[in-house]
Amino acid sequence: MAGIEITSLHMRYPDGTVAVDEVDLSVGDGELFVMLGPSGCGKTTTLRAVAGLERQTSGTIHIGDTLVDDLPPGERDIAMVFQFYALYPHLKARDNLAFPLRAEGLPEPEVRRRVDEAARMLQLGPLMDRRPQRLSGGEQQRVALARALVRRPRAFLMDEPLTNLDAEQRADMRSQIKHLQGELGATMVYVTHDQVEAMSLGHRIAVLNQGRVEQIGTPMEVYDRPASLFCAAFIGSPPMNLLDVEVADGSLRGQGGLALPVPPGLPDRRALVAGVRPEALEVTAPGADGAVRGRVVSAEVLGDEIIYVVDCDGQRDVRVRMAPTARFAVEAPVGVRHVGGPPPVYDRDSERLVA
Amino acid sequence: MARSLVVRARPARSSGGRVRRLVEVVLLAVLAAAMLFPVLWMLETSVKENRDVYAVPAKLVGFDITLDHYRDVFVGPAGGASDLSVALLNSVVVAGASTVLATVLGVPAAWAYSRFTLRAKKDQLFFILSTRFMPPVVVVIPIFLMYRQLGLIDTQLGLILIYTAFNVPFTIWMMKGFVDQVPSEYEDAAMLDGHTRFQAFRRITLPLLLPGIAATAVFALIFSWNEFVYAIFLTSSQEVRTAPPAIAGLIGGTTVDWGLVAASACVFALPVLVFAYLVRKHLVAGVTLGAVRR
Numbered sequence: 001m002a003g004i005e006i007t008s009l010h011m012r013y014p015d016g017t018v019a020v021d022e023v024d025l026s027v028g029d030g031e032l033f034v035m036l037g038p039s040g041c042g043k044t045t046t047l048r049a050v051a052g053l054e055r056q057t058s059g060t061i062h063i064g065d066t067l068v069d070d071l072p073p074g075e076r077d078i079a080m081v082f083q084f085y086a087l088y089p090h091l092k093a094r095d096n097l098a099f100p101l102r103a104e105g106l107p108e109p110e111v112r113r114r115v116d117e118a119a120r121m122l123q124l125g126p127l128m129d130r131r132p133q134r135l136s137g138g139e140q141q142r143v144a145l146a147r148a149l150v151r152r153p154r155a156f157l158m159d160e161p162l163t164n165l166d167a168e169q170r171a172d173m174r175s176q177i178k179h180l181q182g183e184l185g186a187t188m189v190y191v192t193h194d195q196v197e198a199m200s201l202g203h204r205i206a207v208l209n210q211g212r213v214e215q216i217g218t219p220m221e222v223y224d225r226p227a228s229l230f231c232a233a234f235i236g237s238p239p240m241n242l243l244d245v246e247v248a249d250g251s252l253r254g255q256g257g258l259a260l261p262v263p264p265g266l267p268d269r270r271a272l273v274a275g276v277r278p279e280a281l282e283v284t285a286p287g288a289d290g291a292v293r294g295r296v297v298s299a300e301v302l303g304d305e306i307i308y309v310v311d312c313d314g315q316r317d318v319r320v321r322m323a324p325t326a327r328f329a330v331e332a333p334v335g336v337r338h339v340g341g342p343p344p345v346y347d348r349d350s351e352r353l354v355a
Numbered sequence: 356m357a358r359s360l361v362v363r364a365r366p367a368r369s370s371g372g373r374v375r376r377l378v379e380v381v382l383l384a385v386l387a388a389a390m391l392f393p394v395l396w397m398l399e400t401s402v403k404e405n406r407d408v409y410a411v412p413a414k415l416v417g418f419d420i421t422l423d424h425y426r427d428v429f430v431g432p433a434g435g436a437s438d439l440s441v442a443l444l445n446s447v448v449v450a451g452a453s454t455v456l457a458t459v460l461g462v463p464a465a466w467a468y469s470r471f472t473l474r475a476k477k478d479q480l481f482f483i484l485s486t487r488f489m490p491p492v493v494v495v496i497p498i499f500l501m502y503r504q505l506g507l508i509d510t511q512l513g514l515i516l517i518y519t520a521f522n523v524p525f526t527i528w529m530m531k532g533f534v535d536q537v538p539s540e541y542e543d544a545a546m547l548d549g550h551t552r553f554q555a556f557r558r559i560t561l562p563l564l565l566p567g568i569a570a571t572a573v574f575a576l577i578f579s580w581n582e583f584v585y586a587i588f589l590t591s592s593q594e595v596r597t598a599p600p601a602i603a604g605l606i607g608g609t610t611v612d613w614g615l616v617a618a619s620a621c622v623f624a625l626p627v628l629v630f631a632y633l634v635r636k637h638l639v640a641g642v643t644l645g646a647v648r649r
Contacts, residue, residue, distance in 0.1 A: 014474055053543050074549035086540035090562060100548035151548075 001187045002064030002154040003029040004050060009059035011045055011211075019045040021211035022059070027155075030185040032178070034202035036192060038234070042211040043191045047157050050189065052076050063154055074103075079148035083160040085140040087132040093143045094119075094128040100151050118146040121180065138169035145177070155187040162197060174200060195235050199223065207231045225344045229351040232275040232344070238307055238319045240275040245345070247272070252345070256313030258292045263342035266355040271348035278321035280343060283308050283328055284335040291335025294318070296328050312336050400617035401425070408613050424618035438593045439619050442601035447626075449511055449597055450579035453518035457575050460519070461526025462568060466556060468527065469534035470542070480531075483524045491584040499588055509590050514597065517585050522575040529574070533567030534560070566637040573634055577627055598623050 004027040011020040020042040027033040035043040048054040050061055052073035061068050068076045079100075087096050097118060101111045119128055122142045132140055141161055148156055161177070162170045178201055181188050192198055198205050199219045207214040207222060207230075215227035226232040232240045243254045252260040252274060260274055284291045294312035301324070308320045308328065318336060328334050345355045399415070400408055407418040431437040467473075468480060498517065499508070507513030537560050545555035587600040596604075602623060605616045 014472055048543075051543070051547060053546065072551065073543075073546040074551070076547075078547065080544065080547050082540045082544065084538055084540055086538065086544040088541060088544075088559060099545075103545075103549040147544075 001029050001185060003027055003031070003187060004033075004155055004189065005060075005062040006046070006050070007060045007062075009046060009049060009061065010057045011042070011049060011054065012057045018211050020049070020056070023208075023211070023213055025206055025213065025216070027187060027189055028203075029187055032181050032186075032188045032190060032201055032203045034190045034192060034198040034205045035208055036195060036198040036202075036205050036234075037208035038193055040210075041208040043193075043208045044159055046208075047080075047159055047189060047191050050076075051078060051080050051157055077151075077154045078157055079151045079153040079155075080157040080159065081141070081144050081148050081161045083163050085132070085137075085144045085164075087135075087140055087144055087147070089132050092129055092131055093124065093135065096132070096143060097128075097147050097150050100147065104151075114150045114152075118149045121149065122146045122176070136169075137165050138173060141165060141169075141173060142176075145180070149180070149184075155189065156181075158188060158190040160192055161190075163192070163194070170197075177201065195237070199235075207234065209234075225353065226275060227353050229273065229275075229346050232346070236277065238278055238321075240277055241281070241318050242346075243274045243276055243315060243318075244348070245272050245274045246270065252342075254292075255315050256292045258312065258315070258336065258338065259290055260338050261342040263345055263355040266345060269347060269354070272354070273346045273348050274343045275346060276338065276343045278307065278319045280338060280340045281318065281320040282337055282339050283310065283320050283322055283326060284337060286333045286335050288335045288337065291337040294334050294336045296330050296332050296334055299328065299330055310334060310336055397617045397620055400613055401621050402618075403614060405612075405614055424612075424614040425622070427612075427615050428619045428622050439598070439601055441593060442596050442598045443622065445511065445595060446580060446598040446623075449514045449518065450576055452511075452515045453522060453579045454572055454576045456515065456519040457522035457526045458568060458572050461523045461571075462530050462561075462564070463556075464523070465527045465530030466534050466560065469531050470539055480528070483527055486524050487521070491582075495584060495588045498585070502589060507589075509592055509595050511595055513589055514586060514595075517589070518579040518582060521582075522578060525578070526571050526575060529571045530564070530567060533564055533571075537563050569634045569637040573631055576630065580627055 004025070006023060006025040006027075009020050009023040009025075010018070012018050023042070023046060025033075025035075025046075035046065037043045045054060049056050050063075050068075052068065052071060056069070063076060063078065087093070088099060091099065094115060097115045098111050101114060106114075119125065122145060124142060124146055127135060127139055127143065132143070135143065141164075145161070158177070162173050165173060174197060177188075177190075180186070190198075190201060199222075202219055204216060204218055205222050206216045207227075209230045215222055215231050217225075217227075222231065222235055226235060226240070229242060232242060243258070243260075245252045245254050245260065247253075247262065247266065247268070250262065252262050252266075252272075254260065254274065260276065266272075283294075283296070286293060292312050294310040297309045297311050297317070299309075300307040304324060306322050306324055306326065308322060310318045310320060312318050320336060344353055346352060347354050399418075401424055402420045402422065403414075403418050404421050404423075407414055410418075427437065429437055429440045468476065473479065502508045502513050507516070541559045541563070542552065542555040545559045546552060550558065581599065582597075583599040583603070586597045587603070590596045590600070593601075598619075602616065602619050605612065605619065
């Protein structure tokens with residue numbers, strides 16, 4: 001296994017669109033590194049550049065100590081798992097697994113040994129003699145994962161491998177991938193647009209937007225202190241409430257008077273936005289201590305929690321996450337107040353985190 | 356759901372359904388008869404004695420069957436190969452060679468247009484297609500002049516080249532559709548498995564394209580086989596001439612041997628029918644891989 005070092009990666013297409021804009025990433029040996037972002041943010045393009053399937057305009061990529069910029073994909077010693085599985089349709093599962101080994105020219109007994117080993121790890125047993133058409137999506141993706149494993153590559157590249165699976169299979173595959181990655185100590189770069197996947201899998205997450213890296217951090221860092229308004233709006237379901245605030249009387253005040261604790265080191269600026277997680281707010285009886293007045297617009301009852309959408313004085317559509325025991329009727333007058341520590345605060349113009 | 360219940364609740368053979376079905380069958384039968392009559396007449400004429408061919412009123416049934424006309428298609432009056440058999444052989448050579456050439460050139464081009472980002476790709480593709488917009492009659496004179504300069508007049512090579520030029524754009528367009536349906540991830544995966552891009556194309560994509568190639572080649576073959584305008588303008592000698600102008604040449608003069616015309620037309624139609632029948636599955640189905648769910 002080996003780490004991956006991406007320096008000033010830039011990709012511009014012939015028609016002038018910039019897919020990846022001066023991206024720097026450093027993936028540690030044995031790390032599960034997630035690239036997260038909306039479609040068109042450049043995450044897949046970056047991954048394909050690492051694989052050697054696309055050529056960068058400028059910048060360098062190292063895998064381990066090797067500069068791979070001029071190496072064809074086959075000589076980079078990496079394996080990739082695709083969103084659409086990409087199992088060779090005219091080959092049985094067994095031969096799909098053996099394909100990369102035979103391409104390498106390994107002797108047949110060794111091929112058989114490695115194929116059986118990978119099949120055992122992913123419990124493919126009865127599927128091995130079927131062609132891809134006769135496998136379900138989840139089964140196909142397990143075969144594709146096994147095909148990546150047999151090579152014993154220096155790194156795995158995963159391009160939205162779970163996107164085409166249904167919810168149940170997705171959760172199942174997610175834990176399998178995490179388990180395998182830990183067991184093999186594999187370096188893995190995992191591309192997804194699903195923040196739940198990113199949070200649950202990643203050792204570290206890079207959030208990408210419009211070809212640029214917005215933030216790199218552990219899942220909790222990214223969740224607690226999104227580095228920009230984009231990250232704040234992208235991560236979390238429902239996402240952060242982005243409230244216009246100003247500093248008054250030693251506290252942060254939102255429109256309508258919602259009081260928030262001031263984060264330390266807040267510069268004296270005017271146009272500020274506070275990122276308040278739905279769970280950092282609380283719906284109370286109207287007129288409760290420190291609460292602003294509001295009206296419940298909708299309540300999404302999810303069983304383990306309820307998401308209230310509240311129109312407050314001067315601030316519409318504030319989302320509040322509450323335990324299912326707290327029941328407020330739609331249209332009922334309520335209060336909303338902040339609980340917990342100071343929220344991250346952003347400059348409204350630069351959209352970056354300031355405190 | 357409600358709709359399907361209604362349909363099922365109706366009696367399977369109501370009187371309305373039966374009348375409708377009867378009308379359908381009658382209409383289709385009339386249509387089939389109208390469409391197939393020329394073919395039937397051609398078949399009958401090809402096996403009639405000459406006196407029956409000219410009989411008034413025409414004999415639809417009850418005539419003597421002879422295969423003399425078919426013999427005359429292949430055997431000349433003095434024995435040996437007839438002019439028509441030479442023409443049929445020329446057709447096989449010209450149509451076959453131009454189809455192979457168009458496929459060999461067009462399939463990799465289609466792959467490239469499908470897979471790579473190229474400058475002004477759409478304009479290029481439109482330009483390629485636009486060469487098919489013009490009726491052959493319009494360009495046949497300039498091509499005649501060019502061919503005379505190049506010494507390609509009245510040669511098989513000349514016909515092969517012009518048919519290839521017409522078939523390549525068609526092959527590129529049709530094959531691009533088939534290549535588009537084969538996910539490029541197969542090639543990506545094969546490249547990561549240690550193949551070069553071209554090996555990935557040859558070992559993974561090409562086998563998946565075979566049904567599409569068969570369908571495209573049949574259409575190219577039919578075009579070349581049936582082509583008449585260039586053949587009659589660009590060739591003149593019996594040794595080079597293909598079957599369409601040769602058969603057309605039978606009509607004219609003082610008397611027309613309709614039996615021979617019909618028999619040679621039947622022989623001419625047969626190869627394409629057989630070939631299309633052999634690849635009919637591919638013609639209709641095209642590529643249905645089913646391995647990838649988009």
